[in-house]
Amino acid sequence: MSKVVLGGGLSGLSAAYYAINKFPNQVITLLEKSDRLGGWLKSTRQDDGSIFEQSARTIRPSGEAGANTLQLLNELGLNHEIVPILKNSPAALNRMIYVNGKLHLLPNSLGSLFKKQEPFSKPLYRYFLNDVFATKKKIVDNDESLYSFVDRRFGTEIADYLISPMVCGICGGNAKEISVKFLMKSIFEKEQEYGSVTRGIIADFFNKKEKVTPVYTQLEQRANTEKWSVYSFKNGIETLPNALRKEVSSKGVKIDLNQDIQEIEVHKKSILVNKADGTVLLANHLISCIPALSLAPLLKKQHPYLSKMLSSFETASMCVVNLKYNKKLLQQEGFGFLVAPKENLPLLGVIYDSCCFPYEDSTILTAMLGGFKFNTYFNEKTTAEEVLSIVTKNLEKILNISDQPDNFKVSILNQCIPQYTVGHSKKIGLIEDYLRDNDLPLSLCGASYYGVGVNDVILSAKKAVDGL
Incomplete structure (x- = not known):
């Protein structure tokens, strides 16, 4: 066997x-x-001790999947290698979007939901009130784009300024094509069953079964006690x-x-x-x-049927540029910023690595480019020098950083990240049926x-x- x-x-x-x-x-x-x-996980240590990450750099400790990973790390004996970012740190609290030609700090507290804050034209709570009054829409094939769902339930500004940049940051995707089930499956199903997300949440509250006290592993307990937002490792992901x-x-x-x-x-x-x-x-x-x-x-x-189904899945390519400057350059600490697609830039976002995991007297950034827009700005002849030039020009425009990096690394990752477009769940179901039916x-x-x-x-x- x-x-x-x-x-x-x-x-x-x-x-x-x-x-x-x-x-x-x-x-x-x-x-x-x-x-x-x-695979795509690659941490490159530089001569000065700094670490450049090629793709993912942090892990969330929450949810079933997060708990499973923490259990795995405990079994592997990696407890002492973990470096957490706490929920009250600037790197966890300060997340920004670039839209309408400016950087905007996203609301990061309960109180901020009740204040008007650019780029939004009204306090955020009023967008979420839209869900209470919006009518349910019966969706064909029980799926729709993430953008469409958020637009009709919460409004266009939430779709443009929050959801679209977030999808770019997570998978380099176009929220107008990505399935709502990629990020919001549970609230989409609440709307379809109860007529609105709010009514679904209320129904769940009154219908929930007796709460079972969770049993935490050692690392889960530590993550809860120390209030981790995300975490990585001393020597990189x-x-x-x-x-x-x-x-x-x-x-x-x-x-x-x-x-x-x-x-x-x-x-x-x-x-x-x-x-x-x-x-x-x-x-x-x-x-x-x-x-x-x-x-x-x-x-x-x-x-051939299974092969055809598998070949219908979509992917996107990315450029990842790591940059190090031997001095402090950021005017505001934070996790970084994402770019709203409506800005029509090749840049998807920038992570402030030196804020997440501080380095003395230096600034380390990771820029992400391409995604669903890759073929608009790049092709097989694009050079690393051209990608770097695009990044530095955008950093000067957005962050007012005119310095050239003292060290950098450009990675062009072809077809590196799957795109869960509308209908993805249906494809998965058909594939699972085929495997089961044919034993x-x-x-x-x-x-x-x-x-x-x-x-x-x-x-x-x-x-x-x-x-x-």
Whole structure:
């Protein structure tokens, strides 16, 4: 009996971890196409000790997925590596948007909801009152865009100034195309069932069952007591995949890098992984943790319907630019700012790394560009120098930073982040039905399917293994 994990990113390493713990006497093999593990998570330490992150840099401790990750970290012995950002810190409280040619601090307290604050034309509470009086709209196929839902329930300014920039920051996506179920599934379902979000919340309050006192793990208790907003690690986010690699290797998982897979044959009782070198790997189950678009061609010959469904998933490309200045340059501390799409800039947002994790007498920023607008501003001939020039010009315009960075790193990440467009949940359901109806020994997990965040991909790996 053996199992194959396809892909050595965070979801693949997590799947290997959960699989070897559940099946300690089975052969678990992890296949990775590249020469390294960790996927898009990459932390590069500079000569001066600062850390440049290629993609995600922080993790949220809240919710089911957040609790699961904290449990994993506890099992990996990473408790003392964690560096939290507390809820009362400027990096947690001060989040900004760039709209109408200016930076605006977003409301960050209960009291601020009752004050008029630019760029909004009225206090925020009045937008949320719209939901009380807005009429329910029956949605075709039980899905709509995030922008459409927020616009009709809470108003255009909330959709333009809050939701659209937030979606850019999370997945580089266009809120007018991204499914409402990507971020607001529960409140969308409340509206569809009760006629409004507010009535749904009230109904849930009166219909809720007796509250069960949660049992917190050691790290959850610490996160609650210390009031973490988000957290990372002393040596960067890549600490997590590195720890997983070390753990699964020590428990006997076989890790094969530089593996070029030509085709996967999925039968009812077995999996045949055909490699480019002519060898074949036999297993009784495969957990695919690679992007849907990468898996699709491997299944096309034997399962054309499944391949077609997988190939219909959408992705976006990003440019990530890390910059370091050897002096303090920011006029206001905070987590950073996001750019409203209506500004028509290539820049999606900028994270103030040196505010989140302070460095003495320096400013470290990470700029994100592209996303759903990537093809408007960039192409395969775009150079790192051109990307850097775009960033520095925008930083001068928005933050009044005219200095050239003392150190920088430009990463152009092609098709790096899935886009959960309208109809995504329906596609997932059809794929799950196909796997179940054909009794195929194939499980899917990772960012393509059940969430793009660090917590999401880890939990999807755990659920895939739990279902075996």
